[in-house]
Amino acid sequence: MSTCPTCSEEGSPGALFCGSCGSRLVAGPSSQSPVDPFVGQTLSGRYLIQQKIGSGGMGDVYKAIHSQLESPVALKIVKPALIAHSAMVHRFQREARAASRLHHPNVVAVTDFGQSEAGVLFMVMEYVAGKSLAQVIADDAPLTERRVVHIGAQILSALAEAHANHILHRDLKPENVMIERRRDVLDSVKVLDFGIAKMLAVGAGASTLTQAGLVCGTPGYMSPEQLRGGDVDARSDLFSLGVVLYEMLTHKLPFDAQTPMDMLHRQLSEPIPPPSQRRGRPVSPDLESLVVRALSAAREERPESAEEMREELLGAALSLAEDDDMEQGLATEVLPRGDPSRPEATPRRSTPPRSGAAPARASPPPASTREILPEGRKTTPRAERTRSRPTVPRRDSASEAAAGKTASFAKRVEDRIAPLLGPVAPYLVKKVGLGAATPHDFCQQLAGYLPSDEDRRSFLAWCSAELHVAPARERPPTQAPATTPAAAWDPAVLARARRDLAAYLGPLARIVVGRVCTRARDQRELYELLALEIPSEADREAFRRLTPRDARGA
Structure with a gap:
């Protein structure tokens, strides 16, 4: 039986939302779990079904393992009632072929479909761990x-x-x-x-197997x-x-x-x-x-x-005005870098109201007359830029070296927070850097802009590691480095680290281990630095426990 998390009312059988307050219902624990006949079977000679993970209008979805590739897949088995005659089988095969033609980062890929010897219709899709x-x-x-x-x-x-x-x-x-x-x-x-x-019907003569009504x-x-x-x-x-x-x-x-x-x-x-x-x-x-x-x-x-x-x-x-999305009039971009749906440039559209549609309310006036662009840069009238151009003092070589180190760290910080904050990251790094007294103060202030407690903890842990290892990066070439070159590592140690890290980062683990190992002095420090590359704090702790016993006391 489903219950409402808001008002605790029991929902009607099959209902998705509470009839009293409209909140989404949460399924309660079942007293008995019936044995599923498909769990444990190998379908079509290559898909070992492990567990049921969902149900839909056409059938049930299971997590399975491809016996040859040893990789997880999502397998949908069509309800027998929908394949009572050959027309429905033909419809299923047609739609499976159509779905298999979709290749897009935001679409679950269909990799296989067919009918077993027992007459079971199935569709195989990529498994999404989320x-x-x-x-x-x-x-x-x-x-x-x-x-x-x-x-x-x-x-x-x-x-x-x-x-x-x-x-x-x-x-x-x-x-x-x-x-x-x-x-x-x-x-x-x-x-x-x-x-x-x-x-969709393509052309006037196209037919469809979907029945009218x-x-x-x-x-x-x-x-x-x-x-x-x-x-x-x-x-x-x-x-x-x-x-x-x-x-x-x-x-x-x-x-x-x-x-x-x-x-x-x-x-x-x-x-x-x-x-x-x-x-x-x-x-x-x-x-x-x-x-x-x-x-x-x-x-x-x-x-x-x-x-x-x-x-x-x-x-x-671009006009979002939530308190958690804007700080002191900052306009933030919503899509992080690397997002498959991110456009190269998305102009602000001005759409006239359609007949009968609810008119849009006027946007509140901006906090400043300077427009903040999506890239996080401010535009200022040319005359004002000319009048307000500051006089840059001349710096000696020591000051320039210190400034170079600070700029290098700021750039690494900017790259770290950009996936979380988008193109506003450079603006925030510059703004906070002007008022921060120390690098640690700089990191603490920036952490306050991150969207969640977990992101803030991860960022501050990364900053601590960066500030700790930075002197080793900046030593003169004549001084022997305290880290271990990649070629000097035991290949078995790196192979184990890649296997352990792959459980949390997937194929990216090979690249991360190859990059991080050059900054670690021993196996214990290698696992500590690798843990900082894992987004979740719980996963980081689990990974740290994988550190080999003989390395923990090093």
């Missing part, structure tokens, strides 16, 4: 606006790729979005379950045209994403309804409560306006395409 967006919402909602835009932009990037390949998702919801934490991106998005997608999806996230069983297009997926954005902002659905028909009636007859009203505090006007437009009952009022909505979402990010 948690669903539904779990993220249950744990962290309401999410910060910056995080909402970051996640939403990646989902839209995946939808744009699918729509370009004439594929609709038709069941977009938080359960079908996986969130993975990587070293370069805190919330890396993978959209899954394109398996029930419908091939077939409703496929989850009512709380379905567009009015889906609930009616009518024709759907790319804008139907955008409606579903509007619901997901709304839920990330508020921890609630736009409408609370128990049946599809009740949901359809409320969508068509009631105004959408603004996210700021359900969130309990203001939402940036541009972001709120875009979410409300995406939830329009008339599809022509929604954004035209996933790519257009993504550009508007990133444009809205």
Whole structure:
């Protein structure tokens, strides 16, 4: 039985949201776990099924191991009731081929599909080690606006790729979005379950196996045209994403309804409560306006395409006004470096209000007349720049050497925090550096801008290690270094370190060990420095326990 984490009410069987307050329900512990007949079996001679990890409209999802590659995969087994006749088998095979054509960083790749000798239809996908967006919402909602835009932009990037390949998702919801934490991106998005997608009609004579009037999806996230069983297009997926954005902002659905028909009636007859009203505090006007437009009952009022909505979402990010996203008027970019959905340059779009759409509220005036650009640089009128140009004092060689060391450390700090703060990092490094009394004070002040306690702890630990080993880097060439060259290490020691670190960093472990070993004087210090490269504090502690016993007392 599911219970509401907000008001503790028990939910109705199968319900996703509380009927009393609208919060997402949390599944309670089951008294007995029935034995799954597929667990322990080897499907199609190569996929050893280990455990069930989820269920969907088409079937159940399992974690399995590819017997030859010895790598984990996600394996979806189609419900027998859906393959009662050959037409449905043909539909499944067609849609599996369509999904396998999607190759995008934000889409879970389909690697295989088929039918076993026992008649079991299955689809094999890449395994994502993370948690669903539904779990993220249950744990962290309401999410910060910056995080909402970051996640939403990646989902839209995946939808744009699918729509370009004439594929609709038709069941977009938080359960079908996986969130993975990587070293370069805190919330890396993978959209899954394109398996029930419908091939868009290409040309007037194209046929489809989807029966007329077939409703496929989850009512709380379905567009009015889906609930009616009518024709759907790319804008139907955008409606579903509007619901997901709304839920990330508020921890609630736009409408609370128990049946599809009740949901359809409320969508068509009631105004959408603004996210700021359900969130309990203001939402940036541009972001709120875009979410409300995406939830329009008339599809022509929604954004035209996933790519257009993504550009508007990133444009809205420039006016975010949350306290945790801005400090003293700083405008922060929402996408960290290395993000697959990051554009080269995203101009701020000015979209005229559509007929019948809720007008966007005027943005508050900026705190300063100088505009802060996405790259974190300020623009100043040329005449003012000329008048205010400071006189640079002449420095001697000792001062220049000290300045060079400080600049080198500041650059390393900037590179470290850039994935967390984006292009505003150079501005913050410069601003904090002007007022910091010592390098440690410099690091402490910068840590206050990082988004989470875990990020702050990791950053301060890294700073301590950097300040400790910096003198060894800056010794004159004539002095023997205190570290160990890579060639002098025992290959077996480095091989073990790579294996231990790969559990936390994957294939990147080989590169990290090769770089870090030149800074370590012994095996104990090697493992300590490698631990600092792991994002999670809990994982760092677990890795430190892997230090060989004979090296711990070194």
